[in-house]
Amino acid sequence: MNWQNVATIARKDLTVMMTRRSLRIALAVLPVGLAVLFSQIIARGSFQRDSLPQTLNAFLFFFMIYTGALPATIASYSLVGEKIERSLEPLLATPASDGEILLGKGLAALLPPVAAMWAGMLLLMGLCDAYTHATLGYLYFPNWMAAVTVLGLAPLLAIMAVGFSVLWSSRVSDVRTAQQIGTLAAIPGAGLYIGAVSGAFSLDLATLAVMCAILAAVDVALALAARAVFRREDILTRWA
Amino acid sequence: MIEIDHLTRRFGNATAVDALTLTIAEGEVFGLLGPNGAGKTTTIRMLAGLIGKTSGEARVADCRIGDPATARKLRGLVGLMPEEAGLYPDLSAARTLDFYGRLYQVPAGTRAARTERLLTMLGLWDRRDDRVRTFSKGMKQRLTIARALINDPPVLFLDEPTANLDPEGAKTVRDFLLQLRGEKRTILLNTHQLAEAERVCDRVGIMHTRLVAVGTPGGLRGAASARATSIRLAAVTDAVVAAARAVRRAEVTVSGNTLTVPVGQPERDNPELVRAVVAAGGDIQFVSGAVPSLEETYLKLLDGERLDGEKSDRNDKVAR
Numbered sequence: 001m002n003w004q005n006v007a008t009i010a011r012k013d014l015t016v017m018m019t020r021r022s023l024r025i026a027l028a029v030l031p032v033g034l035a036v037l038f039s040q041i042i043a044r045g046s047f048q049r050d051s052l053p054q055t056l057n058a059f060l061f062f063f064m065i066y067t068g069a070l071p072a073t074i075a076s077y078s079l080v081g082e083k084i085e086r087s088l089e090p091l092l093a094t095p096a097s098d099g100e101i102l103l104g105k106g107l108a109a110l111l112p113p114v115a116a117m118w119a120g121m122l123l124l125m126g127l128c129d130a131y132t133h134a135t136l137g138y139l140y141f142p143n144w145m146a147a148v149t150v151l152g153l154a155p156l157l158a159i160m161a162v163g164f165s166v167l168w169s170s171r172v173s174d175v176r177t178a179q180q181i182g183t184l185a186a187i188p189g190a191g192l193y194i195g196a197v198s199g200a201f202s203l204d205l206a207t208l209a210v211m212c213a214i215l216a217a218v219d220v221a222l223a224l225a226a227r228a229v230f231r232r233e234d235i236l237t238r239w240a
Numbered sequence: 241m242i243e244i245d246h247l248t249r250r251f252g253n254a255t256a257v258d259a260l261t262l263t264i265a266e267g268e269v270f271g272l273l274g275p276n277g278a279g280k281t282t283t284i285r286m287l288a289g290l291i292g293k294t295s296g297e298a299r300v301a302d303c304r305i306g307d308p309a310t311a312r313k314l315r316g317l318v319g320l321m322p323e324e325a326g327l328y329p330d331l332s333a334a335r336t337l338d339f340y341g342r343l344y345q346v347p348a349g350t351r352a353a354r355t356e357r358l359l360t361m362l363g364l365w366d367r368r369d370d371r372v373r374t375f376s377k378g379m380k381q382r383l384t385i386a387r388a389l390i391n392d393p394p395v396l397f398l399d400e401p402t403a404n405l406d407p408e409g410a411k412t413v414r415d416f417l418l419q420l421r422g423e424k425r426t427i428l429l430n431t432h433q434l435a436e437a438e439r440v441c442d443r444v445g446i447m448h449t450r451l452v453a454v455g456t457p458g459g460l461r462g463a464a465s466a467r468a469t470s471i472r473l474a475a476v477t478d479a480v481v482a483a484a485r486a487v488r489r490a491e492v493t494v495s496g497n498t499l500t501v502p503v504g505q506p507e508r509d510n511p512e513l514v515r516a517v518v519a520a521g522g523d524i525q526f527v528s529g530a531v532p533s534l535e536e537t538y539l540k541l542l543d544g545e546r547l548d549g550e551k552s553d554r555n556d557k558v559a560r
């Protein structure tokens with residue numbers, strides 16, 4: 001693995017991505033907008049002192065699920081975009097290996113949305129602390145559950161979305177379908193959401209840890225599958 | 241530099257390239273001609289290490305194709321201009337070359353110098369910071385040539401370098417190819433443009449899944465078609481036609497005031513032919529050699545190949 005090639009490809013993808021206004025807006029507006037919206041619900045709602053901590057946790061969790069659609073959208077856009085422009089052939093003609101190309105593109109699809117999710121989460125936690133400090137008498141965030149959600153679940157969910165997009169991108173060749181993939185990738189998140197709302201599981205540290213373990217296993221499986229799909233021979237003779 | 245031995249590629253049951261055997265010397269410019277679907281792109285993709293072969297062997301710049309141990313090295317020694325430009329519309333010309341230069345491990349200083357030299361030579365230097373999105377088709381095509389050269393490759397594969405260009409754009413590219421030829425690079429180029437092949441290539445191969453014929457453009461023409469002499473007269477009379485026919489005992493064609501007579505060896509046959517025409521009262525205005533164009537040769541060779549193919553199909557059926 002030549003890490004310089006990985007970095008070169010990731011940097012190029014980031015450059016191209018950031019020239020798209022719609023993506024820049026999605027990356028900036030969605031997390032900030034949701035953070036403000038959620039914190040306003042906390043600020044204006046009449047929550048009991050006892051139920052407040054649980055509500056705050058749930059909001060952070062849901063925030064993660066909503067923003068989890070971003071990496072899928074970006075990854076499928078970047079791969080399907082290369083397919084449409086036919087730019088994979090000259091890229092595959094360079095000495096860069098399949099794995100380096102895949103990893104570079106994966107990282108580029110992962111980093112901006114994860115950074116945007118983190119920024120949004122920090123903002124959400126900061127605003128919630130500001131609004132709830134008086135009621136609770138202490139700063140609710142940061143705490144262990146928040147740490148697991150932000151540093152564990154969020155990136156693991158993003159990796160899953162990217163892996164999923166790579167697999168789907170090998171099958172579709174228009175941006176509209178690619179964007180629908182973004183929606184599809186939200187299904188596991190929606191499942192978690194329904195599970196949490198319906199009380200099928202409670203959002204405690206142990207549950208989150210189990211979720212992390214399951215997501216990590218799914219991520220490894222998806223990464224292996226993506227690696228198997230991303231072979232230059234197949235990309236040039238079958239992907240089109 | 242490029243040695244191809246019975247290289248074959250199948251897609252499912254269909255054979256795209258059938259037992260291609262060919263050697264291209266260092267510094268040679270070789271043109272692969274053939275109709276749509278002849279297997280030209282498939283050949284280039286195999287030689288550039290992009291797709292695998294079904295059977296056969298090939299060595300490019302001393303790397304065996306399909307050998308995982310040298311795959312990376314092979315791709316580093318080859319420049320490829322693919323059939324479709326595949327540029328990133330949102331990168332500038334300079335940024336595009338910088339990106340590929342990095343992937344070919346070209347050191348930063350060399351990369352910058354080469355980018356400047358290539359973009360200047362191809363008339364894109366003034367537009368280096370503009371996004372490729374704003375380029376015309378011809379400019380994009382020239383940028384893909386620059387991209388193929390950013391690693392200064394000893395072997396260059398060009399898949400239809402002047403396709404879809406207007407005559408002026410095609411000429412710019414062709415002139416650049418002639419310049420490359422002076423640099424002792426080994427070049428394999430695919431084209432439908434016979435005139436282009438004739439002007440740029442040392443040798444051409446006519447391909448139709450199989451390699452139908454190989455030779456210099458002139459040699460192929462000579463081999464494929466008998467020569468003929470055209471005589472333009474003030475007026476063509478029956479006596480003149482009869483005289484010409486008597487000399488060559490061959491089919492004489494008349495078009496307007498021009499008489500075309502097949503000849504075996506112009507140097508030997510023409511004087512006699514002219515004397516006979518004059519004796520029959522013909523007023524000769526011009527005499528010229530009617531050399532068939534490469535296009536005629538090409539179509540004739542492909543026709544022969546198609547007939548052969550049908551014959552062997554029939555034989556297959558009979559055998560079954």
Ligand SMILES: Nc1ncnc2c1ncn2[C@@H]1O[C@H](COP(=O)(O)OP(=O)(O)OP(=O)(O)O)[C@@H](O)[C@H]1O
Pocket residue numbers: 236237238251254255256274275276277278279280281282283323
């Ligand atoms: N990925 C593929 N899957 C199946 N068949 C293919 C594939 N790629 C090429 N072929 C077939 O192989 C044959 C040769 O195709 P190729 O693209 O090499 O031709 P070509 O000479 O480059 O044609 P053109 O002048 O149109 O570019 C064609 O019959 C084509 O249908």
Ligand SMILES: [Mg+2]
Pocket residue numbers: 280281282323399
């Ligand atoms: Mg082709």
